[in-house]
Amino acid sequence: xxxLVQPSVDPAVEYVRALPWAPSLxxxxxxxxxxxxxxxxxxxxxxxxxxxxxxxxxxxLVCAELGQGALGxxxxxxxxxxxxxxxxxxGLARRAPGAPRVAPGNEQRLLALALVAVLATALAVAALxxxxxxxxxxxxxxxxxxGALAAAGLVGVLTRRHLAILVLSAVLxxxxxxxxxxxxxxxxAVTFAFFVLGFAALVGASGLALAAAALERGHxxxxxxxxxxxx
Amino acid sequence: xxxxLGPVAGASLAAFAAxxxxxxxxxxxxxxxxxxxxGMKAASTDAATPTPAVDAPDTASVDADTAPPVFGALALVAIASGLAxxxxxxxxxxxxxxxxxxxGPSLAVLAARLSTIALVGAFACVLALGASFLVALLERGxxxxxxxxxxxxxxxxxxxxxxxxxxxxxxxxxxxAEPFGVGLATLVLVGAPVFATGCLVVAxxxxxxxxxxxxxxxxxxxVAYAAAAxxxxxxxxxxxxxxxxxRQLAAAPVWGAALAAFPSPVALALFPLAAAxxxxxxxxxxxxxxxxxxxDRAEANPAVRALSRVAHGAxxxxxxxxxxxxxAGPARGPGETAVLVGRALVALVALVAxxxxxxxxxxxxxxxxxxxxx
Numbered sequence: 001x002x003x004l005v006q007p008s009v010d011p012a013v014e015y016v017r018a019l020p021w022a023p024s025l026x027x028x029x030x031x032x033x034x035x036x037x038x039x040x041x042x043x044x045x046x047x048x049x050x051x052x053x054x055x056x057x058x059x060x061l062v063c064a065e066l067g068q069g070a071l072g073x074x075x076x077x078x079x080x081x082x083x084x085x086x087x088x089x090x091g092l093a094r095r096a097p098g099a100p101r102v103a104p105g106n107e108q109r110l111l112a113l114a115l116v117a118v119l120a121t122a123l124a125v126a127a128l129x130x131x132x133x134x135x136x137x138x139x140x141x142x143x144x145x146x147g148a149l150a151a152a153g154l155v156g157v158l159t160r161r162h163l164a165i166l167v168l169s170a171v172l173x174x175x176x177x178x179x180x181x182x183x184x185x186x187x188x189a190v191t192f193a194f195f196v197l198g199f200a201a202l203v204g205a206s207g208l209a210l211a212a213a214a215l216e217r218g219h220x221x222x223x224x225x226x227x228x229x230x231x
Numbered sequence: 232x233x234x235x236l237g238p239v240a241g242a243s244l245a246a247f248a249a250x251x252x253x254x255x256x257x258x259x260x261x262x263x264x265x266x267x268x269x270g271m272k273a274a275s276t277d278a279a280t281p282t283p284a285v286d287a288p289d290t291a292s293v294d295a296d297t298a299p300p301v302f303g304a305l306a307l308v309a310i311a312s313g314l315a316x317x318x319x320x321x322x323x324x325x326x327x328x329x330x331x332x333x334x335g336p337s338l339a340v341l342a343a344r345l346s347t348i349a350l351v352g353a354f355a356c357v358l359a360l361g362a363s364f365l366v367a368l369l370e371r372g373x374x375x376x377x378x379x380x381x382x383x384x385x386x387x388x389x390x391x392x393x394x395x396x397x398x399x400x401x402x403x404x405x406x407x408a409e410p411f412g413v414g415l416a417t418l419v420l421v422g423a424p425v426f427a428t429g430c431l432v433v434a435x436x437x438x439x440x441x442x443x444x445x446x447x448x449x450x451x452x453x454v455a456y457a458a459a460a461x462x463x464x465x466x467x468x469x470x471x472x473x474x475x476x477x478r479q480l481a482a483a484p485v486w487g488a489a490l491a492a493f494p495s496p497v498a499l500a501l502f503p504l505a506a507a508x509x510x511x512x513x514x515x516x517x518x519x520x521x522x523x524x525x526x527d528r529a530e531a532n533p534a535v536r537a538l539s540r541v542a543h544g545a546x547x548x549x550x551x552x553x554x555x556x557x558x559a560g561p562a563r564g565p566g567e568t569a570v571l572v573g574r575a576l577v578a579l580v581a582l583v584a585x586x587x588x589x590x591x592x593x594x595x596x597x598x599x600x601x602x603x604x605x
Binding site for chain 2: 049057060068084090191
């Protein structure tokens, strides 16, 4: 009797396995996600900006894999500019010695993760309405990758360690949205994606300007003092 | 993505090698500090205040308190980002809209192509390093020729020397202790020109247009300098690196305009102009628009100094070869490849000679740092 019991594969797992996937795109997306996670958890904006630029570089490769090389180059360029700007703005911290750093507690991080999990579940339920098996491998993989990146950006926004991370997280979420827009199966999606990309550039530049203004006036969460810095 | 896998592999390989070099330097310094502490304990002379490993003072002449204009730099960030979107949108508008792309390559296909990718990556790595040494050699030779025919009437800023001995010595000398972020920035600084070189190689073999890839890789240079400036505990070094980052960012819009106008004569004139300011390297003195003549000249760590010099030379080679490769298109057969390489070499010699002339007759002389410090 026991021998007749067969382990059953969950239908949802079987459904996901049967979908067409593009491993190369998932690889680049995974690298982007890893760099983004590294960037958004850094204490120091310089390292965060550097890792953020590399994350957007990998996201640009995802766009190139989708056949949108120009979109990828613009994505990487915006990421590099935002990364450099972040590190330069953080240099203002040197002018205000002894400013405190406000880091989020673990309960705030847990709350952010829970909120993103609820949002992701709601989006996943809504996504079941799409006939995914009819879509191509590249766009399915891109949707998963950009969704994960947008979620990472949202977590970063909610658990920001300092103003620079807040700006980078917002830019990351919008850049991921732009790449996601390019996968939409309707005419004009790429043009719309460039508008979203323009919005990302605007968010980055204005966010950094606001952060710089706040830091100059001594407001907002700060970065940690450098090693060996008496202040 | 496939055409870029080789350049990405090359950049990773170069970053790994640079990381190994910096790691060896750091381990050596830690080992020496540990040995010194152990020796002091054995001698049990004093109540043991260990010899500090960090000993290089900051450059005395640098005013570290005056930061470069941050809001001006942010304006440059906004202009460069916006220009990138406009140029890319224009380029995408000309291309056919491949939204629903064909299925991506399978893992098996990727695995089969790994050997080719690794080969392209290793070749890009060796080519970038070789080009850097070639640039150093040309700079030295052209400077000597100029010095023979045109006697100097004033102090001329020298290029930072680079040879195999200097590079090897950088791995053996005791370096300045700096945080992890500075090392990470150095790896990106070395990886970026290797990626650009790989893109040129792929383009010469029939790959996609390299100008945009090179421009994006060049944008990683200010990111690396800004990050290194933010992370360093030395105010003077931070000031010099921030100046370099702002100068390189200032070149980004010009570079973007050149990309938009490429391959018109205006673009070909704008390329070297933008590249002159976008090259990696810091000056001895603060100043946003002080052109770098070599790598990080005032850098205390010899390994970082040598690696930044390698990146500087490799970028000069990339800037010289880019218009040649982009205008010529893919080379078919050994004959066309030889012609392409020959043209790239002529462009390189012309660019290095132009830099030598500017350095000799236009650029301000070296700062008397030692005298001021004394």
